[in-house]
Amino acid sequence: MLMFKADLLKRVKASTVAIGLLNKDTRDVTSTFGTGFFIGGRYIVSSAHVFSQCLNYNSLYKEKNNGFEGVYSAFSITRRGQKLDLDTYQISESIRLPPVKEVAGFNGSIDLDIGLGKLDRTSTSFLPIREPGQLELYQDIAMCGYPSGRLSLILYRNEDGVGMHLNPIIQLGHIAGLMPYDESPTPWGIQTDIVAVGGSSGSPIIDPSDGEVIGMAQQVISTMTTVYKEGMPSDLYKLTKGPLYGVAPLGLAYGVSNTILSLLPNVSKNYFERGRPPNFLFEDTQIVTIF
Numbered sequence: 001m002l003m004f005k006a007d008l009l010k011r012v013k014a015s016t017v018a019i020g021l022l023n024k025d026t027r028d029v030t031s032t033f034g035t036g037f038f039i040g041g042r043y044i045v046s047s048a049h050v051f052s053q054c055l056n057y058n059s060l061y062k063e064k065n066n067g068f069e070g071v072y073s074a075f076s077i078t079r080r081g082q083k084l085d086l087d088t089y090q091i092s093e094s095i096r097l098p099p100v101k102e103v104a105g106f107n108g109s110i111d112l113d114i115g116l117g118k119l120d121r122t123s124t125s126f127l128p129i130r131e132p133g134q135l136e137l138y139q140d141i142a143m144c145g146y147p148s149g150r151l152s153l154i155l156y157r158n159e160d161g162v163g164m165h166l167n168p169i170i171q172l173g174h175i176a177g178l179m180p181y182d183e184s185p186t187p188w189g190i191q192t193d194i195v196a197v198g199g200s201s202g203s204p205i206i207d208p209s210d211g212e213v214i215g216m217a218q219q220v221i222s223t224m225t226t227v228y229k230e231g232m233p234s235d236l237y238k239l240t241k242g243p244l245y246g247v248a249p250l251g252l253a254y255g256v257s258n259t260i261l262s263l264l265p266n267v268s269k270n271y272f273e274r275g276r277p278p279n280f281l282f283e284d285t286q287i288v289t290i291f
Contacts, residue, residue: 046202145203
């Protein structure tokens with residue numbers, strides 16, 4: 001079994017956060033929608049659709065609950081002696097990077113679903129991103145995140161919350177494929193054999209030998225699922241009068257590689273602090289402000 005160094009594992013977990021909404025008045029965590037990780041200074045990266053989910057649900061909560069105001073936030077748990085504290089970072093700004101152009105293997109451009117956020121304060125932990133280079137097919141990797149989003153933080157029994165899972169989890173696996181092709185000297189995408197679910201989006205994929213980020217999980221190869229009578233409450237089965245069919249966000253995780261991610265610390269600083277367009281890889285006319 002692949003072994004981590006204890007200090008490396010601690011750093012990876014300390015730099016990985018859940019992204020969601022905080023109730024402005026009560027300071028309670030309302031919802032979490034995915035995972036993100038600190039990349040240095042006051043910046044955080046995740047899948048753009050995670051930030052968009054925050055925006056969509058904040059609008060929904062406002063409609064249903066008069067006076068509710070959610071704060072876009074990143075959450076982690078810190079231990080100070082015997083006390084556990086919810087460490088919250090407000091995400092003051094968020095953008096979706098535009099499609100990249102001139103990607104090998106594609107004509108035109110491709111949207112990589114990359115979201116960048118600016119925090120209200122500097123994080124003391126961050127993950128180093130490996131410089132672009134060839135990745136080895138089948139090499140050992142690890143992924144750190146919050147699969148299932150909010151449900152990964154709360155344990156349920158008979159529909160009642162009975163406890164909280166306070167830290168992100170580590171999943172081990174391998175590089176199963178690279179994009180645009182396995183032998184690419186600088187692949188832009190990474191396919192893993194790690195099973196992920198909703199909430200895993202934005203999880204850093206790291207080389208467990210040194211803790212450097214070599215990718216970020218953004219999507220899964222979805223699974224078709226069927227729920228039969230035996231798997232449904234009797235009242236639900238009476239209502240549906242048959243099995244339920246659907247697509248479950250459960251499958252093998254894939255996403256963008258360090259070829260793109262290594263650019264993001266400088267992109268963040270240049271964009272948020274200096275107002276400059278990302279850089280030559282990105283179209284400079286389609287930056288979308290999420291919030």
